[in-house]
Amino acid sequence: MPRLSAMARGEERAAWLFLTPSLVLFAVFTALPVIAAFFISFTHWDLFNPPKLALLDNYVALWNDPIFRQVLGNTGYYVLLAVPLQMLLGLLCALGLNRGVPGQAFFRVVYFLPVVTSTVAAGLVWAWLFNSNFGLINMGLSLFGVTDLPKWLVSSKWAMPAVIAVSVWQGLGYAMVLFLAGLQNIRQDIYEASALDGATGMRRLWHITLPLLSPMTFFVLIISIIGSFQVFELVYVMTKAGPSNATNTLVFFIYQNGFMFYQMGIASAAAMVLFLIVLTLTLVQYRLQDRWVHYD
Amino acid sequence: MKRLWSAVLGLALSAATPAFADTNLVFAFWGDPPEVPPFEKIANDYMAKHPDVHIELQNAPWSGYFTKLDAQLAAGGGPDVFFITNVPSYAARNTLEDLGPWIEKTKFPINEYVKDSLRIHSLNGKLYSIPRDNATNVLYYNKDDFDKAGVKYPDANWKWADLEDAAKKLTVTDGGRVTRYGIVLESNAWPMWVYQDGGSVFDDPVQPTTFTLADDAGVKAIQFLGDLINKDKVTPNFQEADQMGGTASMFTADQASMAITNASRLGSYDKATFKWAVAPLPAGPTGIHANEAGGAGFAMNANSKVKDAAWDFMQYLCGPEGQIAFTSAGGSPAVPAMIGNDAVKAAFKAPFADVFLSETETGKVFPQFPTYVDITNKLIQPALDKVWNGEATAADALGAIKDQVNAALKAK
Numbered sequence: 222m223p224r225l226s227a228m229a230r231g232e233e234r235a236a237w238l239f240l241t242p243s244l245v246l247f248a249v250f251t252a253l254p255v256i257a258a259f260f261i262s263f264t265h266w267d268l269f270n271p272p273k274l275a276l277l278d279n280y281v282a283l284w285n286d287p288i289f290r291q292v293l294g295n296t297g298y299y300v301l302l303a304v305p306l307q308m309l310l311g312l313l314c315a316l317g318l319n320r321g322v323p324g325q326a327f328f329r330v331v332y333f334l335p336v337v338t339s340t341v342a343a344g345l346v347w348a349w350l351f352n353s354n355f356g357l358i359n360m361g362l363s364l365f366g367v368t369d370l371p372k373w374l375v376s377s378k379w380a381m382p383a384v385i386a387v388s389v390w391q392g393l394g395y396a397m398v399l400f401l402a403g404l405q406n407i408r409q410d411i412y413e414a415s416a417l418d419g420a421t422g423m424r425r426l427w428h429i430t431l432p433l434l435s436p437m438t439f440f441v442l443i444i445s446i447i448g449s450f451q452v453f454e455l456v457y458v459m460t461k462a463g464p465s466n467a468t469n470t471l472v473f474f475i476y477q478n479g480f481m482f483y484q485m486g487i488a489s490a491a492a493m494v495l496f497l498i499v500l501t502l503t504l505v506q507y508r509l510q511d512r513w514v515h516y517d
Numbered sequence: 518m519k520r521l522w523s524a525v526l527g528l529a530l531s532a533a534t535p536a537f538a539d540t541n542l543v544f545a546f547w548g549d550p551p552e553v554p555p556f557e558k559i560a561n562d563y564m565a566k567h568p569d570v571h572i573e574l575q576n577a578p579w580s581g582y583f584t585k586l587d588a589q590l591a592a593g594g595g596p597d598v599f600f601i602t603n604v605p606s607y608a609a610r611n612t613l614e615d616l617g618p619w620i621e622k623t624k625f626p627i628n629e630y631v632k633d634s635l636r637i638h639s640l641n642g643k644l645y646s647i648p649r650d651n652a653t654n655v656l657y658y659n660k661d662d663f664d665k666a667g668v669k670y671p672d673a674n675w676k677w678a679d680l681e682d683a684a685k686k687l688t689v690t691d692g693g694r695v696t697r698y699g700i701v702l703e704s705n706a707w708p709m710w711v712y713q714d715g716g717s718v719f720d721d722p723v724q725p726t727t728f729t730l731a732d733d734a735g736v737k738a739i740q741f742l743g744d745l746i747n748k749d750k751v752t753p754n755f756q757e758a759d760q761m762g763g764t765a766s767m768f769t770a771d772q773a774s775m776a777i778t779n780a781s782r783l784g785s786y787d788k789a790t791f792k793w794a795v796a797p798l799p800a801g802p803t804g805i806h807a808n809e810a811g812g813a814g815f816a817m818n819a820n821s822k823v824k825d826a827a828w829d830f831m832q833y834l835c836g837p838e839g840q841i842a843f844t845s846a847g848g849s850p851a852v853p854a855m856i857g858n859d860a861v862k863a864a865f866k867a868p869f870a871d872v873f874l875s876e877t878e879t880g881k882v883f884p885q886f887p888t889y890v891d892i893t894n895k896l897i898q899p900a901l902d903k904v905w906n907g908e909a910t911a912a913d914a915l916g917a918i919k920d921q922v923n924a925a926l927k928a929k
Contacts, residue, residue: 267610268587268610269590269611269612288895352760352761353754354694354695355761372906374757375906460756461756463898463902464903465900465903465908477894481894482891483606483610
């Protein structure tokens with residue numbers, strides 16, 4: 222390594238100084254707890270008495286727990302529906318609002334509002350809308366002559382789709398803003414060149430816009446998947462994981478075991494499983510990105 | 518400006534008070550603002566009599582109370598005296614002081630409490646908390662709705678069928694949707710119905726060896742509740758009822774004409790714009806009367822540094838003085854737990870006090886043991902969910918978990 226000049230050394234010191242607060246916070250509130258959780262996952266610990274060594278007991282217990290299997294299935298179902306819907310609708314909104322239509326600033330704000338709305342408040346209001354008897358949604362359906370009205374949040378079949386619908390409603394604004402930024406990064410001269418070659422409409426979207434947007438799509442995909450695996454507040458507010466665990470997802474399961482049943486070992490083991498799933502999916506996506514992500 | 522100065526002065530004074538006191542006691546409790554005054558009164562009265570003790574009150578709403586308490590206890594700290602439920606679970610984690618020796622040493626009149634209600638405050642025969650009140654349920658009914666529907670008011674001779682019949686007549690529908698329910702119930706009070714049917718949840722509610730809810734009587738009671746929701750459509754699904762504000766707001770908003778709940782609702786129903794009254798709970802099909810026994814209680818921190826002072830305060834808090842303060846409180850009077858004490862009993866002057874007191878005598882203990890939170894959340898509640906939403910019959914849902922619950926009981 223070449224020797225740094227006095228000025229560069231000074232700048233490096235300044236850089237560390239500025240980084241220190243966030244590094245300290247990261248170490249204390251993120252890195253240490255993650256490392257601690259790793260070790261706790263090999264113990265039996267009820268929070269109140271000293272932990273006892275459990276080796277792999279907690280992982281075996283998870284493997285044999287039918288509720289945990291159901292929770293994994295629920296989480297997969299949630300991610301598989303919420304992520305594509307959120308991205309597709311976010312992209313459509315972004316494409317629509319990137320064409321200089323009148324009032325587009327207004328609509329950008331409207332679509333982004335749910336993102337900055339408190340999840341708890343939104344969840345409570347949506348729970349009212351989904352109320353099987355007094356709710357507006359079933360009132361609307363009955364106007365259209367639907368007689369066998371879904372019981373939404375209390376139905377094993379419909380509770381999860383209802384939660385997914387609300388999370389898509391809440392998340393699509395964020396995807397939209399990112400896609401809008403990506404769209405505005407595409408150089409205008411490329412479009413002009415393609416126009417000269419006669420590419421318009423769908424062909425232009427397919428061959429120019431989407432490939433050039435792909436780095437942003439990749440980014441949105443990764444954060445949507447990670448975010449979806451961590452769904453918690455909506456479940457907590459809307460269904461409390463019910464009925465019969467139909468909406469119990471991984472993070473709720475961790476919360477339940479840790480802070481309702483005081484089984485920190487099981488909760489930490491489940492957290493490690495979540496970490497492994499997200500890590501694997503992210504690595505696989507990084508591997509696959511060469512096939513579809515184009516950096517100019 | 519004046520206000521600011523008085524605030525500063527007040528702060529300075531409150532900060533200065535402990536300096537005069539030899540002992541500092543921390544007393545934590547949950548409760549909405551209308552429920553706070555008796556706690557404050559007890560602490561202030563006690564401090565007036567004991568100038569050497571300062572009591573610091575920590576009040577939190579129910580929803581956040583236990584998160585905070587658990588964190589404090591886990592860190593080896595926490596309040597010296599606190600309001601508590603789920604006593605066996607806390608006792609099993611060695612966080613509560615065994616009160617037996619203290620009671621013996623000071624001759625505390627524990628025999629003036631209902632003996633049965635002390636069982637849920639104990640673990641393995643040791644008493645870890647002293648109950649504050651009885652969560653006795655009664656049937657509240659909207660007289661105006663009854664008059665309009667031409668239904669006879671409930672009385673002590675009512676059985677389930679009478680309740681179901683009245684609920685059907687009181688339920689109002691519009692275009693297939695219910696606009697007013699006949700009745701609203703507490704989601705966690707279902708064991709009471711099982712007891713009224715002559716059944717039980719476990720062979721013993723505090724030291725269980727067998728799961729008995731899946732037996733005939735239990736199945737019939739659970740199915741009766743399921744039918745009220747799905748067949749008769751006279752009461753909302755519990756999950757949705759809670760989301761709509763439960764018994765507290767549905768009855769006051771006239772979204773339900775009857776409510777079965779405890780005395781803590783007297784305060785909020787007081788604001789109702791219609792005439793209402795209280796009746797005893799209906800008996801089961803064979804005439805069995807049963808209610809919920811016991812309520813929350815007060816415990817001492819096993820790690821307290823000032824146990825002598827804490828117990829002295831607890832004797833006042835849980836003795837006749839404290840009981841009278843709670844039971845004569847204006848906003849939400851509590852049905853006293855120290856029912857063997859005549860002065861306490863006489864101080865309970867809530868509206869319909871006679872109904873509450875006579876119903877208290879039919880009280881039976883709900884399940885309460887260290888692994889119950891686990892078993893009910895993982896097995897019983899998911900099974901009940903399927904009955905409440907009509908996706909399974911009580912016989913199928915409870916039959917399916919019977920072996921698992923029994924296995925879970927044996928494991929611990």
